[in-house]
Amino acid sequence: MDVVSTITAIRDKRRGIMGSVGFIPTMGALHDGHLALVREAKRNDTVVIVSIFVNQPQFDSQQDFARYPRDLKRDLELLEREKIDFVFVPPCEEIYPAGFNTWVEVKQISKELEGRARPGHFCGVATIVTKLFNIIQPTRAYFGQKDAQQVLVISKMVTDLNIDVEIIVVPTLREADGLAMSSRNLLLNARERQAASILYRALTVARQMHNRGTVDSAEIRNAMISCLKQEPLVTIEYVEITTADTLDELPIIDRTALVSLAVRIGSVRLIDNILLYPPK
């Protein structure tokens, strides 16, 4: 496994690759969710490149950026075990040299859901992904469904800007109690970690109601909120039922719906989502 830290070096490696390149951009603190992306890439592509870069512009605050979990040594061990070909670990100044000031913005869908709570977040995401795609020039890039809106923003960007990369979305990996795998889970203490299983229980309430024929979003949303309120450590940020592509409000579930939520547990912000499909 080749670990490189400069743009020049990874480009050199890239030029030497025959066949398809699978790319997984990460912010490190790797978990099984990331490894599911890696394994999907290993199945599809000749060569797999993983990047590890904690991208400051997509954080809401210096504090959130500073405390984001980092463990490069462990990340590299995990990737070594997966027989990854190249890991790109650039320092911040390699990606954002002094005077950097060009930004990619996917309007509209960046403003919904997470965008309301985190203005500028998806501009940071779209910009780093554009840069990494231009540096790596992958055939395919892999993202987790857990960050549903991120997947939509990146897919829209790829379509709108004619970026020649195929986006592969991999289903959310969950812990035994249903909690979606996320690097931020590491920030939870034991009691908070226990409480965090309520997110998936609330999503399961939605799935069960929908399976039993409920199509009224308000009714499902209220039941989810009641479920979440059973957990005193949880502060709800949003619970939304929207169209799965444009994130428009969907009062009646007559097509594929994205059920998404964001909560705070202590000082940790967690998100999760499921898709509901219309009855056939």
Add this chain to the structure above:
Amino acid sequence: MDVVSTITAIRDKRRGIMGSVGFIPTMGALHDGHLALVREAKRNDTVVIVSIFVNQPQFDSQQDFARYPRDLKRDLELLEREKIDFVFVPPCEEIYPAGFNTWVEVKQISKELEGRARPGHFCGVATIVTKLFNIIQPTRAYFGQKDAQQVLVISKMVTDLNIDVEIIVVPTLREADGLAMSSRNLLLNARERQAASILYRALTVARQMHNRGTVDSAEIRNAMISCLKQEPLVTIEYVEITTADTLDELPIIDRTALVSLAVRIGSVRLIDNILLYPPK
């Protein structure tokens, strides 16, 4: 010469090319300035691709967009004569399908000079150039120094977003009386066309003063304004002396300076510029 109008078709052609690709994005109404770019590309690159697309988002108004000169038949004849390999002439909906909403913004330098008069202009330029680069995947792209700020914005974008394209800047071509070649010159009537030579005369005043040792920008600027005011058909929009890279104000010319101006003659807006180099 192969004229193609869909993204799929030009990508197919692109995949078949061995060797370097030179790309000249244009809005048509080709003149010798464009042909100088084409000839430079022919000298450097194995295959040359020209695009013709009047890019609505970079226009300030529907009216300006509507009256922009168009003559596809003549453009194709000129390119045929230059033995161009491929011409990409997409219809508007191929580039901006319904729902398109992703934009590239080079902040700061997009706000100076032209950006003040034409908010959104360079966002339109940066976005279309990003799209065309992603579609064509050229080795080199060619732009005219006549649009000095456009060159800066695109070069900054290429650097900031790690776009793998070399930008080649070709000196401004001028008519016998010094008027910079521009598609918009076609919109001038005979009397206006005559008046338009004042732009280059004003720039020549700057060059001569600088050659004689004047380094005070205000002094040069005043002399240029006096020169322009001799022409009653001219309305001055701006006359600026800035750094050539960041477009910061440059009160004393102690490094390379960009002397740029924008005027209206009748209803036609014209721009021009020269570079002044510091004494050795």
